[in-house]
Amino acid sequence: MANDALYAVPRFRRSGDTALTVEVGDGIDADVNARVVDLDRALTERALPGIVEIVPTYRTLLVCFDPVMLSRRDIEAEIMALWPPVAPKGQVRRRWTVPVAYGGDNGMDLDWLAQRLDTTTDEIVARHSAAEYRVYMIGFMPGFAYLGGLDAALHVDRRPEPRLVTPPCSVSIGGQQAAVAPPLASPSGWHMLGRTPVRSYDPRRTHEPFLFRAGDLLRFRPISVAEFAALERAAETGAIIAEREEFKV
Amino acid sequence: MSVDLEIVEPGLATTLQDLGRRGFQRFGISASGVMDPIALATANALVGNKLETAALEITLAGPTLTCAGADIRFALAGADFAVAIDGRPVSSHETHDLKAGQRLSIGTARDGARAVLAVSGGFQVAPMLGSVSTHSRSQLGGLDGGALRAGDRLPLAVPGLPARPHLMVSPAHRRRAQGAVRVLLGPQDDAFSAEGIATFFASDYTVTALSDRMGCRLEGPRVQHAGAVGIVSDGTVFGSIQIPGNGQPIILLADRQTTGGYPKIATVISADLPRLAQLRPGERVRFQAIEEDAAIQLARDMRERIRRIDASLVEIQRTAVPTSDHLLACNLIDGVISAFD
Numbered sequence: 001m002a003n004d005a006l007y008a009v010p011r012f013r014r015s016g017d018t019a020l021t022v023e024v025g026d027g028i029d030a031d032v033n034a035r036v037v038d039l040d041r042a043l044t045e046r047a048l049p050g051i052v053e054i055v056p057t058y059r060t061l062l063v064c065f066d067p068v069m070l071s072r073r074d075i076e077a078e079i080m081a082l083w084p085p086v087a088p089k090g091q092v093r094r095r096w097t098v099p100v101a102y103g104g105d106n107g108m109d110l111d112w113l114a115q116r117l118d119t120t121t122d123e124i125v126a127r128h129s130a131a132e133y134r135v136y137m138i139g140f141m142p143g144f145a146y147l148g149g150l151d152a153a154l155h156v157d158r159r160p161e162p163r164l165v166t167p168p169c170s171v172s173i174g175g176q177q178a179a180v181a182p183p184l185a186s187p188s189g190w191h192m193l194g195r196t197p198v199r200s201y202d203p204r205r206t207h208e209p210f211l212f213r214a215g216d217l218l219r220f221r222p223i224s225v226a227e228f229a230a231l232e233r234a235a236e237t238g239a240i241i242a243e244r245e246e247f248k249v
Numbered sequence: 250m251s252v253d254l255e256i257v258e259p260g261l262a263t264t265l266q267d268l269g270r271r272g273f274q275r276f277g278i279s280a281s282g283v284m285d286p287i288a289l290a291t292a293n294a295l296v297g298n299k300l301e302t303a304a305l306e307i308t309l310a311g312p313t314l315t316c317a318g319a320d321i322r323f324a325l326a327g328a329d330f331a332v333a334i335d336g337r338p339v340s341s342h343e344t345h346d347l348k349a350g351q352r353l354s355i356g357t358a359r360d361g362a363r364a365v366l367a368v369s370g371g372f373q374v375a376p377m378l379g380s381v382s383t384h385s386r387s388q389l390g391g392l393d394g395g396a397l398r399a400g401d402r403l404p405l406a407v408p409g410l411p412a413r414p415h416l417m418v419s420p421a422h423r424r425r426a427q428g429a430v431r432v433l434l435g436p437q438d439d440a441f442s443a444e445g446i447a448t449f450f451a452s453d454y455t456v457t458a459l460s461d462r463m464g465c466r467l468e469g470p471r472v473q474h475a476g477a478v479g480i481v482s483d484g485t486v487f488g489s490i491q492i493p494g495n496g497q498p499i500i501l502l503a504d505r506q507t508t509g510g511y512p513k514i515a516t517v518i519s520a521d522l523p524r525l526a527q528l529r530p531g532e533r534v535r536f537q538a539i540e541e542d543a544a545i546q547l548a549r550d551m552r553e554r555i556r557r558i559d560a561s562l563v564e565i566q567r568t569a570v571p572t573s574d575h576l577l578a579c580n581l582i583d584g585v586i587s588a589f590d
Contacts, residue, residue, distance in 0.1 A: 062484030
């Protein structure tokens with residue numbers, strides 16, 4: 001059970017006079033990220049006056065605070081008192097199923113990847129949609145989900161020259177990671193496999209502008225171009241078309 | 250029908266900003282918000298608004314504006330810009346009344362880079378995710394998620410002139426801070442060689458023209474990494490100084506990406522963030538490491554300065570139509586009053 005990637009005690013890194021970076025483990029690792037999620041929850045529940053915002057990432061929490069109300073030492077002591085954070089019993093987790101139209105105009109790198117990996121596009125789609133992914137963090141842009149759990153057969157280095165613009169709602173892979181982009185065009189050095197009608201971010205969907213959060217599980221489901229069009233029309237009205245399943249662990 | 254401030258010419262990068270979005274960085278939403286919070290507080294205090302009221306942030310070259318439906322009172326604070334009403338120059342850093350149909354032209358910045366234009370009563374714009382701050386990359390805030398464009402109309406919350414005296418910023422409070430930008434080392438100073446850190450603190454860096462609200466890109470002696478250039482991406486703050494593979498520092502600003510994969514050698518102290526807003530392309534900066542306790546004291550001092558912002562303002566007497574004689578008179582008054590500071 002012991003995972004060397006987990007630190008015995010957190011490593012504190014100063015990020016100016018208004019933030020503290022708390023590093024809980026090494027590298028991109030599901031156990032390390034789970035500890036980030038658990039510490040995020042535990043610290044959020046403490047609701048310390050003076051903590052302004054907490055940003056969970058792969059292996060760190062960025063704790064932003066008001067230095068006039070709270071000192072860095074206070075926060076470090078608080079975290080040590082909560083250490084090691086544990087997930088509450090009966091915790092609810094979420095598993096999303098995200099429909100994807102693979103290849104063609106939706107996934108401009110699928111053919112290239114098949115050549116590069118000396119396989120078929122069907123095989124890539126099958127492997128990409130068979131895996132269960134973990135949302136490690138949301139970052140880079142609104143609702144952009146970084147996913148771990150990509151089939152090792154699909155690990156391909158990023159492009160040497162990033163593209164300046166890639167399509168909104170792209171589903172992509174880069175190195176050992178996968179991603180779902182929000183409905184915004186963005187620069188990227190990753191490989192574009194397809195697009196989803198799901199809007200991971202939609203500020204007009206005021207009750208739930210963001211769908212995914214760190215610790216969620218996620219799968220992809222291949223869909224046709226026709227189904228993509230139908231689902232996209234539904235998404236335009238504000239419907240959440242990603243399927244969501246909640247379960248207790 | 251609303252009474253609107255109309256954008257005749259938008260200027261280089263004019264955006265609606267308040268203090269930005271808090272609590273959404275975990276969802277990839279940049280805080281955004283005004284680059285120079287002291288300028289926002291000052292401009293709002295001049296026109297009698299709450300200090301955090303949303304206002305227009307103006308960069309290097311300003312907009313031309315008009316309001317057909319009402320007289321409005323406005324003030325500019327922050328960088329010193331050329332300002333004119335119907336072509337007649339007026340002073341920055343003080344309140345003026347713009348009569349219905351007159352044109353307000355903000356020219357270029359004479360010193361510094363960014364000013365805030367506040368209008369008495371503020372604007373009637375619906376917040377998105379708790380703020381009206383514009384973040385173009387997320388298409389959030391402002392009127393339609395972007396910088397203001399010609400023909401845009403900003404509805405005024407309280408059209409008309411307030412019943413309060415005209416005010417100006419006392420000259421002592423207009424000066425730009427000089428000297429090195431102060432930082433705390435970290436969070437990833439261990440990703441740099443001793444030589445790299447020494448270079449970083451011993452060198453002048455020039456602000457490049459590629460700088461914007463996302464980041465201030467600097468050019469100068471290369472800062473050497475100790476080993477790998479990449480880190481596992483983590484969260485960023487306003488003031489994080491990241492060093493990509495080319496060794497050229499980038500100071501992350503209000504519109505920065507929420508996470509980044511380059512090591513961050515140091516972080517600008519919160520009290521020096523307003524100074525970053527005023528850096529002009531071509532200007533040189535140098536960094537100085539200070540102690541954490543000193544940074545916190547400076548943060549307290551800045552908080553106190555904003556809390557007591559009214560103390561930096563002085564009343565001015567003005568006839569209905571300012572004349573050059575009158576402007577000279579204002580300067581005389583200004584000299585006398587500053588003697589009491």
